[in-house]
Amino acid sequence: MKKLLQNDLFTGLVLALIAFIVYFLTLSPSIGFIDNGELATVATTLGIAHPTGYPLFTLIGWLFVHLPLGHRVIWNMNLLSALLCSASIYFFYRVFLLFLSNASPLRAGEKRSFYRIAAATGVLSLAFSRTFWSQALSIEVYPLHILFLSVVLLLFLRAVLGNKETAKEPPRTWLLFALCLGLSFTNHMTTILLAPGFLYLFFATYGTGRPAWNKIGMAAIPFLLGLSLYLYLPLRDRQGPMLNWGSPSNLVDFWKHVSGERYHLGMFSSLEVASNHFKAFVTGFPYEFAFLPALFALAGLIQLFLRSRRMFVFTLLLFGGCLLYAINYNIRDLDSYFLLAYVVTGVWVACGALWVLEVFRSKGLEKIGWAVCAVAVLLPLALHYSDVDESKDYAVEDYARNVLASVDSGGVIFSSQWEYFTSAALYLQIVEGVRPDVTVIDKELLSSAWYYPQLERRYPGFMAQSKKERDSFLAELYKFDHDLPCNPRVLKARMEDMVHSFVAKSLDSKPVYVTADMGPDFAPGFLRVPSGLTLRLFLGAVPKPTPPREFVFRPLATTIPDVENIRTNYAIAYANQGIYQSMLGDTVTSLEFLRKSLAVKPDFPQAVAWLERLGGR
Numbered sequence: 134m135k136k137l138l139q140n141d142l143f144t145g146l147v148l149a150l151i152a153f154i155v156y157f158l159t160l161s162p163s164i165g166f167i168d169n170g171e172l173a174t175v176a177t178t179l180g181i182a183h184p185t186g187y188p189l190f191t192l193i194g195w196l197f198v199h200l201p202l203g204h205r206v207i208w209n210m211n212l213l214s215a216l217l218c219s220a221s222i223y224f225f226y227r228v229f230l231l232f233l234s235n236a237s238p239l240r241a242g243e244k245r246s247f248y249r250i251a252a253a254t255g256v257l258s259l260a261f262s263r264t265f266w267s268q269a270l271s272i273e274v275y276p277l278h279i280l281f282l283s284v285v286l287l288l289f290l291r292a293v294l295g296n297k298e299t300a301k302e303p304p305r306t307w308l309l310f311a312l313c314l315g316l317s318f319t320n321h322m323t324t325i326l327l328a329p330g331f332l333y334l335f336f337a338t339y340g341t342g343r344p345a346w347n348k349i350g351m352a353a354i355p356f357l358l359g360l361s362l363y364l365y366l367p368l369r370d371r372q373g374p375m376l377n378w379g380s381p382s383n384l385v386d387f388w389k390h391v392s393g394e395r396y397h398l399g400m401f402s403s404l405e406v407a408s409n410h411f412k413a414f415v416t417g418f419p420y421e422f423a424f425l426p427a428l429f430a431l432a433g434l435i436q437l438f439l440r441s442r443r444m445f446v447f448t449l450l451l452f453g454g455c456l457l458y459a460i461n462y463n464i465r466d467l468d469s470y471f472l473l474a475y476v477v478t479g480v481w482v483a484c485g486a487l488w489v490l491e492v493f494r495s496k497g498l499e500k501i502g503w504a505v506c507a508v509a510v511l512l513p514l515a516l517h518y519s520d521v522d523e524s525k526d527y528a529v530e531d532y533a534r535n536v537l538a539s540v541d542s543g544g545v546i547f548s549s550q551w552e553y554f555t556s557a558a559l560y561l562q563i564v565e566g567v568r569p570d571v572t573v574i575d576k577e578l579l580s581s582a583w584y585y586p587q588l589e590r591r592y593p594g595f596m597a598q599s600k601k602e603r604d605s606f607l608a609e610l611y612k613f614d615h616d617l618p619c620n621p622r623v624l625k626a627r628m629e630d631m632v633h634s635f636v637a638k639s640l641d642s643k644p645v646y647v648t649a650d651m652g653p654d655f656a657p658g659f660l661r662v663p664s665g666l667t668l669r670l671f672l673g674a675v676p677k678p679t680p681p682r683e684f685v686f687r688p689l690a691t692t693i694p695d696v697e698n699i700r701t702n703y704a705i706a707y708a709n710q711g712i713y714q715s716m717l718g719d720t721v722t723s724l725e726f727l728r729k730s731l732a733v734k735p736d737f738p739q740a741v742a743w744l745e746r747l748g749g750r
Contacts, residue, residue, distance in 0.1 A: 139245070141249070144253065146223060148226050149219045149220060150219070151260075152219045156215035160208075160212065160269075161523035162525075163527045169273065170556035171560075172194070173210045175378075176194025176198055176210060177194075177563075178375050178564075179192075181366055181378050181381065184393040185393045188362050188363055189319045191365070192365070193213075205565070207560060211272050214272055214273065218268055225259065225286075226252055228286045229251075233252060233484065236484065247490045250490060252483050253510075254509055255479045258429070259478070262422050262475055262513055263520060264472065278320055281316065281321075282476060288310035289327075292310050293339075294338070311351075311352035311355040315357060316360075322392075323455075326455045327473070329450040330447050366381045367381055367387055373586075375591070396464070400461060401461045410461075411460045414459075426509045433487075433488065434481045436484050436487075448477050448480055455471065455473040482509070528689055529553045532553050536648065537561070537567065537571055538682070544644040546667060547647045547651055548647065548651065549576040549648075550648050555575040559573075579628070579632075599635050601634075602631040608627075609627045636672075640670070640672055645669070659672055664679070664682065666706045681713075681722065707730035707740070708743065711726030711743065724744065724747060728744070731744075
């Protein structure tokens with residue numbers, strides 16, 4: 134056992150297993166927010182995801198969902214996230230060990246046990262930090278990004294600094310690093326945030342002479358080989374997949390998709406955005422690492438400055454580059470963009486733990502030093518468990534099912550609730566076959582030309598009935614997309630004509646609905662009648678109303694802002710149905726549904742006001 138504990142391979146695997154057990158216990162069993170449904174569907178059907186396309190993630194996901202695991206596809210994909218993050222813990226442990234042995238002047242043989250304890254403290258503090266842990270619980274592209282960060286960091290440090298045991302790494306390590314770096318870019322473009330630190334350490338080690346540039350030249354071919362996986366996008370586009378975001382069939386569309394052009398407006402948008410994001414990062418940072426590890430990180434940063442200025446600058450460039458980019462990016466899931474900064478923090482925690490162990494050993498209190506490091510690991514585990522636990526989270530799936538249940542057979546829904554309905558509906562309808570009779574249209578995507586071929590594949594009859602209006606709008610949209618002379622008013626008018634045609638022609642044969650987020654400027658002129666979580670559209674007289682609908686959903690978490698939006702939508706829907714029943718003269722049913730609204734969201738103003746008006750409160 135003593136020999137096993139001195140084996141870095143064994144220790145790293147044990148740490149990864151510990152992380153996996155925790156991740157497994159808190160794993161989401163269902164669909165998560167924002168892109169979860171889309172990504173699971175893309176992986177299942179070998180489609181093309183939203184920019185930047187994520188070809189490597191798609192292919193790995195497709196292989197994984199076809200393993201005979203005996204569970205739902207979404208659970209399998211969530212499990213993949215847990216496995217990827219757990220695997221990264223092993224590689225980060227090796228990174229931290231290598232970093233400590235290069236940054237610390239201590240003799241490696243004498244203090245090897247301290248290196249192991251310090252590296253384990255840093256890596257488990259990272260594993261149980263709030264953002265890192267949350268990435269392991271549901272399907273997203275970030276778990277694979279995290280794994281590549283760990284592998285690329287390890288290979289780079291070995292290639293540049295060498296391995297203390299062997300003193301020098303063979304050239305294949307450098308070539309393997311270049312290949313993995315290229316592959317990492319095919320999963321997430323924020324791999325570029327490694328550049329400042331990597332370039333500094335590389336040139337600080339090799340200088341700027343010809344040998345350094347020859348070494349960079351050696352890396353070009355394996356790097357491009359890894360990057361070539363992006364060819365999946367145009368090749369798959371030609372096969373007409375069911376989900377084909379961006380339709381990157383030509384060089385222009387391919388570059389727009391891979392470069393994430395649609396997100397550029399959110400980058401470096403204003404000083405106000407950067408200031409707010411920076412304040413949020415700074416105020417949330419101590420809690421992110423459960424306070425004590427954050428103090429370890431501060432101590433580690435100071436020690437690193439004193440012991441190895443080169444490694445100090447290296448980590449500072451990685452941390453600062455990530456922070457500078459992330460705070461200037463106006464995007465919803467911003468926390469994920471701080472991941473590299475949190476990884477560097479884990480390195481600093483390891484450096485701080487090494488210093489703590491040394492201090493206590495110098496006072497003859499070595500075991501107390503071990504205990505303090507153990508507390509630094511257990512604190513984030515205990516503090517964040519209830520916050521990140523998704524093992525009973527069905528909020529998105531239940532909501533999406535309830536929206537679909539609000540629609541009669543063959544109905545059409547227009548919605549812009551990507552975060553918790555339309556993305557999830559892709560998965561439910563395409564992968565699990567839930568309510569395939571319902572036509573779901575994402576209103577925001579109607580402004581994208583690539584969306585229409587996708588709609589034609591899924592809903593040919595619906596699209597054919599408004600071909601004239603659709604083609605007229607797409608002609609104007611083409612001008613806008615290709616920087617040709619375009620009148621914004623004409624473009625807007627064509628969009629309105631097309632939407633009116635979609636609704637009016639569908640009403641001839643099927644019911645049409647909108648979700649509550651669709652304001653009165655969408656399809657004006659149609660009467661809206663509450664129907665569950667939707668509003669049914671009518672033109673002219675309203676037929677005999679159907680009974681109000683109740684919703685079945687599992688308990689909603691109270692600490693997640695997006696879940697609060699779902700709770701509010703339930704409250705609005707119950708209140709709207711109650712108010713409508715009052716207008717129909719059914720006071721009893723009206724009071725019942727207004728009280729249901731308050732049961733979901735106590736003191737919901739609309740329900741309170743109507744209950745008082747009807748004398749029910």
